[in-house]
Amino acid sequence: MDELELQAQLEKIHNASYGWAMNCCSRDRNEAMDVLQTAYLKVLQGRAVHKGQSSFKTWFFSVVRYTAAEERRRHWFRRLGLAKFAEEKKTDVFFLEDHSSLDKEEDSKMFHGSFAQLPRRQQEVLHLVFYQNLSLQEASAVMGVSIGSARTHYERGKKNMRKFWSSKVLEF
Missing domain, CATH: 1.10.1740 (Rna Polymerase Sigma Factor; Chain: A)
Incomplete structure (x- = not known):
């Protein structure tokens, strides 16, 4: 080329x-x-x-x-x-009060905050599949892992995001 x-x-x-x-x-x-x-x-x-x-x-x-x-x-x-x-001091404090008052920007921040809590491999595979429209096979090649590992990280990542969001919904 x-x-x-x-x-x-x-x-x-x-x-x-x-x-x-x-x-x-x-x-x-x-x-x-x-x-x-x-x-x-x-x-x-x-x-x-x-x-x-x-x-x-x-x-x-x-x-x-x-x-x-x-x-x-x-x-x-x-x-x-x-x-x-x-x-170095790092303070990562996230307080959530009334969900009804959240606007799109706050929802986005909350989403990225929950996404950032995922293990790095789960973040990578979810980003590649959802944001870059790669298949799991292609994502596994990008990540340098087997397709089975990519599937596991993908499923666990989705499960963890569901768990986070369902717990936030139950709080309100």
Whole structure:
């Protein structure tokens, strides 16, 4: 595949790739843009090569996923070094009062909050299937797991989301 053809393929799947990068980067826009840029560079510089064993989109999503994992490792090592000098405190408090007063933005925040509580693999497979319209087979290839593992993560993720939402509905 020549460079122009490669660029055309990347442009064609840019929006979906950005959505996948957002998912891989815990919805952090700046980090997602950096990861996507790095993935594009890997492809255009020939450090990641599509060999035709899967669709271009599936292959590129794998490149994005592995690039995001590399970035997480780098950030983790940086934080370890910085931890000697500063104490990090994270406060994740979520209070829910009256469901009838929730608007769409609050519902969206609540959804993303519950989605973020899922284990990483469950988040990945649900994002790939629901937001990127990949089959479970394609999602398993992107994630680098067997189809059986992908099915298990998919079913458990749906079950956990149902459980979370049914408990919130019962509270009201």
